[in-house]
Amino acid sequence: MDEAKQGYSVLREAVAGLFLPADGVVRRGSMFAGWVAGFGVISLFVLIFINVFLRYVFEAPFIHTDELIRYLNAWVAYFSLAYTLRTGGHIAIEAVTKMMPTHIRRMVESVGSLLTAGWVILITYGGWKFWFEMVEMRQRSEGPLEIQMWIPGLCIIPGLTWFTLEIVLSAVKRWFRLRSTDQEPGVGSEGE
Numbered sequence: 001m002d003e004a005k006q007g008y009s010v011l012r013e014a015v016a017g018l019f020l021p022a023d024g025v026v027r028r029g030s031m032f033a034g035w036v037a038g039f040g041v042i043s044l045f046v047l048i049f050i051n052v053f054l055r056y057v058f059e060a061p062f063i064h065t066d067e068l069i070r071y072l073n074a075w076v077a078y079f080s081l082a083y084t085l086r087t088g089g090h091i092a093i094e095a096v097t098k099m100m101p102t103h104i105r106r107m108v109e110s111v112g113s114l115l116t117a118g119w120v121i122l123i124t125y126g127g128w129k130f131w132f133e134m135v136e137m138r139q140r141s142e143g144p145l146e147i148q149m150w151i152p153g154l155c156i157i158p159g160l161t162w163f164t165l166e167i168v169l170s171a172v173k174r175w176f177r178l179r180s181t182d183q184e185p186g187v188g189s190e191g192e
Contacts, residue, residue, distance in 0.1 A: 034083030078159025
């Protein structure tokens with residue numbers, strides 16, 4: 001039993017040595033993605049405001065606004081995924097797990113994190129595949145811009161890929177009970 005604990009400790013230290021530098025890089029990327037998403041939200045507000053103003057004051061709305069808003073919405077959604085996970089903004093239902101004993105709760109959360117990471121990896125693979133199909137098809141939008149759809153769809157690649165990195169690191173963190181570089185001491189290391 002002591003050998004198993006010692007082996008786990010050695011493995012945990014090795015993973016921590018790899019995890020902390022990777023976590024710092026992914027954290028900075030997620031924060032950057034959050035800024036991109038925030039800029040996108042502000043751009044959406046400005047576009048909508050200007051279009052409403054043009055429509056009601058001059059009776060001449062900007063004809064491309066609806067199409068641009070759809071594309072900006074996609075960019076905001078994809079770029080906010082990793083940032084929202086990093087800052088704890090995604091929905092988590094903890095009613096049942098909070099009632100479990102600590103060791104069982106940790107096990108359930110760890111397995112849940114690994115399953116979620118696997119699911120996100122599959123979604124990311126599908127997103128990449130979908131984007132490459134858009135490039136091959138050269139389909140154009142039906143709006144007035146008639147832009148090739150792979151261009152606004154480009155948000156799929158960095159958005160889902162960075163989200164995958166964030167969720168995999170989150171699963172590793174839960175599995176080995178590691179602390180992120182941006183967490184307070186003691187966070188993520190209950191009972192140690």
